[in-house]
Amino acid sequence: MTSATDVLLWGVLPYVSFVLLVAGTVWRARRDRASWSARPTGLAEARLLRWGSPLFHYGMLAVVLGHVAGLAVPASWTAAAGVTDHAYHLAATWLGTVAAAATIVGLVILLYRRATVPRVRTATTRGDVVMLVLLVTSVVVGTWATVQLQLVDGGYDYRTTVSPWFRGLWLLQPDPSLMHGVPFVLGLHVVAALVLFALWPFTRLVHAFVAPVPYVARPYVVYRSRGGAA
Amino acid sequence: MAQMAMVMHLDRCIGCHTCSVACKQVQSTAEGLEYAWFNNVETRPGRGYPHAWDEREATGAGWVRASSGTLRPRGGGRLASLAQIFAAPGTPVLAAYDDPVAEALRSRVAGPAPETMGGARGPEPVRSPAPRDSVADDAVLAHLSEHVTADLAETFSFYLPRLCEHCLNPACVAACPSGAMYKRVEDGIVLVDQHVCRGWARCVPACPYKKVYLNPVTGKATKCTLCVERIEAGEPTLCSDTCVGRLRYIGLVLYDADKVEAAAAVADPHDLLDAQRDVILDPNDPDVVAAAERSGIPEEWVMAAQWSPIWQLVSRFRVALPLHPEYRTLPMVWYVPPLSPVVDVVAATGADGEDFATLAAAFEQLAGPVDYLAEMFAAGAREPVTEVLRRLAAVRAVTAGSSGSSGSSGAGASGAGASGAASPGPTTSARPARGRRGGPDPAVARAVGLDPGELTELHQLLTKADYADRNVIPEAYAASAQALAELGCSLDEDGGPGMGAAAPPGAGPAVVAPAGGGPAAGGPAGDGPAAGTVEATRGGRFNLLGWTGRGRPHQLFPAPAPSPARPASPSHPPSHPPSPK
Numbered sequence: 001m002t003s004a005t006d007v008l009l010w011g012v013l014p015y016v017s018f019v020l021l022v023a024g025t026v027w028r029a030r031r032d033r034a035s036w037s038a039r040p041t042g043l044a045e046a047r048l049l050r051w052g053s054p055l056f057h058y059g060m061l062a063v064v065l066g067h068v069a070g071l072a073v074p075a076s077w078t079a080a081a082g083v084t085d086h087a088y089h090l091a092a093t094w095l096g097t098v099a100a101a102a103t104i105v106g107l108v109i110l111l112y113r114r115a116t117v118p119r120v121r122t123a124t125t126r127g128d129v130v131m132l133v134l135l136v137t138s139v140v141v142g143t144w145a146t147v148q149l150q151l152v153d154g155g156y157d158y159r160t161t162v163s164p165w166f167r168g169l170w171l172l173q174p175d176p177s178l179m180h181g182v183p184f185v186l187g188l189h190v191v192a193a194l195v196l197f198a199l200w201p202f203t204r205l206v207h208a209f210v211a212p213v214p215y216v217a218r219p220y221v222v223y224r225s226r227g228g229a230a
Numbered sequence: 231m232a233q234m235a236m237v238m239h240l241d242r243c244i245g246c247h248t249c250s251v252a253c254k255q256v257q258s259t260a261e262g263l264e265y266a267w268f269n270n271v272e273t274r275p276g277r278g279y280p281h282a283w284d285e286r287e288a289t290g291a292g293w294v295r296a297s298s299g300t301l302r303p304r305g306g307g308r309l310a311s312l313a314q315i316f317a318a319p320g321t322p323v324l325a326a327y328d329d330p331v332a333e334a335l336r337s338r339v340a341g342p343a344p345e346t347m348g349g350a351r352g353p354e355p356v357r358s359p360a361p362r363d364s365v366a367d368d369a370v371l372a373h374l375s376e377h378v379t380a381d382l383a384e385t386f387s388f389y390l391p392r393l394c395e396h397c398l399n400p401a402c403v404a405a406c407p408s409g410a411m412y413k414r415v416e417d418g419i420v421l422v423d424q425h426v427c428r429g430w431a432r433c434v435p436a437c438p439y440k441k442v443y444l445n446p447v448t449g450k451a452t453k454c455t456l457c458v459e460r461i462e463a464g465e466p467t468l469c470s471d472t473c474v475g476r477l478r479y480i481g482l483v484l485y486d487a488d489k490v491e492a493a494a495a496v497a498d499p500h501d502l503l504d505a506q507r508d509v510i511l512d513p514n515d516p517d518v519v520a521a522a523e524r525s526g527i528p529e530e531w532v533m534a535a536q537w538s539p540i541w542q543l544v545s546r547f548r549v550a551l552p553l554h555p556e557y558r559t560l561p562m563v564w565y566v567p568p569l570s571p572v573v574d575v576v577a578a579t580g581a582d583g584e585d586f587a588t589l590a591a592a593f594e595q596l597a598g599p600v601d602y603l604a605e606m607f608a609a610g611a612r613e614p615v616t617e618v619l620r621r622l623a624a625v626r627a628v629t630a631g632s633s634g635s636s637g638s639s640g641a642g643a644s645g646a647g648a649s650g651a652a653s654p655g656p657t658t659s660a661r662p663a664r665g666r667r668g669g670p671d672p673a674v675a676r677a678v679g680l681d682p683g684e685l686t687e688l689h690q691l692l693t694k695a696d697y698a699d700r701n702v703i704p705e706a707y708a709a710s711a712q713a714l715a716e717l718g719c720s721l722d723e724d725g726g727p728g729m730g731a732a733a734p735p736g737a738g739p740a741v742v743a744p745a746g747g748g749p750a751a752g753g754p755a756g757d758g759p760a761a762g763t764v765e766a767t768r769g770g771r772f773n774l775l776g777w778t779g780r781g782r783p784h785q786l787f788p789a790p791a792p793s794p795a796r797p798a799s800p801s802h803p804p805s806h807p808p809s810p811k
Binding site: 035045046053056057225 | 303317319321324403415416417425430431444450
């Protein structure tokens, strides 16, 4: 039933990834906080960025919300809320496809920009390249999985396989067998994402953790005393 | 609160870029900041650096006043600003900062094949540094009529050195989502905390002066720090220290922090200048001094504010104007607008450009230059600019008078007569040699609303101020060491290690106030809670060892008799002596 590969991929890798994500973030926050930045390149080129960046980021936010809804919320809850399986499936598929389209269009614009604008290209580090390869893999394979499984093949119910497995990870009761029969594209998507999470703290992706939410409740002008906070 | 501010006397700027180079060599040498000039000098009318930085339509610069009378950043309020966080619109691209020279010359060096260069020239660069080319890009001229533009392009130009304005109401700070940018309480210097900056880049378009720079290598914003490390040591900024034309003045001003918001939000942009002047307090007013002491500003700093050339030029003589006040940021680098280019325009018409009355009359008729300066320094209002120019012309008349050339003294006489006719002043028929030896012509002084003594002072300050007159900077460390000594141990609070008499003697205090030495540590450490005792300890005890001899601690001296409006500063030697030579 569950092979060693299954255990490795669906029982061990998620925890390795999680530990690296948390420990790496803590390490970077303590050790190298000065490098914590989104590393903007708007100075080098503004026209492509203006379209690509919001498309990608807003698309990505929608995608993340969709994943949270799909993975964290059990099917029984939505059923209890009166959402039929068919309605859920329809909404998830179409909203997901639109979000994925925005993300991919944005990503293509940004990648084109990064490759062709000399100054942006120069500002690209090796870490950026590794991160981008993983990110592109996750996004492309994930979209492919959605289109292939949901639109072409007529529907795959991940809410009985991937979702319970995901929730089991958080409850410290990993059940790799749930992932045994998962289609290859979906599995690849999950693995790519897990590797991306593991490397997250060591790339520019850390900027996602410092989303400036406190700004909404702050007085406009900040005063500070020479000695420290005022 | 106190604010370190600067005034630049533009008539004296020769455009040598010494300030820019000094600044560049020390403050922006980091990799990634090749393009950034924290201080730059630009020719106006001209396109400026970065190009067209003062274009009105620049997205998201400064503040706008909502119909409700409140201010919000032009780039959008907090939520709107966050919504745009993924691409900060309005950020200038590198080309606007003028590409580094190698880049600009690439087309010439590596340009097309030699056949096109047979004795001729390579391709023209896209933008040439020729003044005419540059004038066409001037953002301010774009707002003036075509006629004026043509006129100005022919005859009128001056140099404008620029650095961060360290505004009282900084739009960059307001736009920073991370809270990395802040205004220092003590001296008002606007800084970026590099450990908190996340590179969201909202500050760059928010600054109307485009004086925040992103370092693409570190991904952080950087900017002019007003040479904070030098200011704290009592030294002037590098740009001021090296200024060949000696046109920069640095000093403290005291201001009413509670008035800032209202001043920035006055309805009519033409009122902004006066509102901004009103925020600055008279440091010689006993009430102001008392309030400053109450709020913990060291006495040495209050004295520095009293000696400040900034207060003299901005508030007392009202000859310094802010750059583009219409952005409502209350900028704190002020400019004495240039009279010389106006004189040149007058002289070009064949009139005597050195004559006060001719000049004073010309300000009313000369649309071009005065309008240009008004757009730049007074949100388009001519009145404050002409007021300043008249005073500058009066100063010029003092110089012309004391130079002793008989020709100009004759002209001065006729000029005085004309000005007497223009304003209800005295007649000045028999005064041909007046103002020859040092003293200014009283009629000229009165015509600009000053008495001759004041005009002499202004003349002195604008033309003969020496290093110590121009840079009046209290030492932060000395002052704060003294404050610490008086305060006792800063750890001496509830639960702190220095709390109460039970603390090990000298353990905490010795660390905190090394400058104060033993007595301070031994003294107040056991004298109860530190909170709120600033006043109490200051009233009673003074640590003589911490005294530099420069302040006038009231514990050492009897309280001064209730003094007149300007008790002045008897010990201030330089800018006050009435006779120039």
